[in-house]
Amino acid sequence: MSMCIGHVQCSPVTNHGNEVFGDLYANAIKYAQENPETLEAILTFDKAIIEGDIIMPSDRNAVDAVWPAVKGNVSVAFVIHPDLVYMTDRMLKAMDMVSEHACVSFHKLSTEPDYMLFYPSKGCASYVGYQGGEQKLYIGPMCNVGNVAHEILHALGFHHEHTRLDRNEHIQVIENNIQTGKHNNFNMKDGETFGIPYDTTSIMHYGGRYFSINGLPTIKLLKQSSKMGQRTHLTPQDMKRIRGLYQCGLYGL
């Protein structure tokens, strides 16, 4: 038995010691196809992924820094890699989603030193917060408009909603269904919430089967009436978060 996944992984399973590992790996890939934000962590070995689609900077710890304002306005310059031109519409729509209700906008790069570079990859991934200089957002063919918006929010400084310290009041993480070695994607971390209530419908919230080893839920909602994991729109709370971090004023809060 051997596994070939694109040009990334094409080696006999025996390299990993036994066939059980191979089956687990194949299952992990199978379920990850539904969640392109998890593909980067599973298929990519050339960069340090600390949480699903969050990349650890090579030269320093992850930061929560905001992009700098120029004359009171934050307008982030961007470049789309030539190999992603066919997906331009998705990226423009994603940037529109983010800028529509906040004082953060985007423009094509001219001579600015800091900019986002939409860069081709297998899954969708991003650094968290402003890094300075050229900052890559990794975009794969399966990343839809909502996935791209999710990565842009990482780049603007936002972490995953399900890692909030108050998450256990709203969700239950089911450890036994999480892929081996991927439990770090479900660690809680302290962070600024701006007093905004936990939002299971946030575009930054994981879906119920992210990093599932067996197709069963890795996260369950405590209230059956709520939903989670959507990648179609920013919720009112998502917009408030952007307005809070970028000090857009109280309008809309």
Ligand SMILES: [Zn+2]
């Ligand atoms: Zn993410």
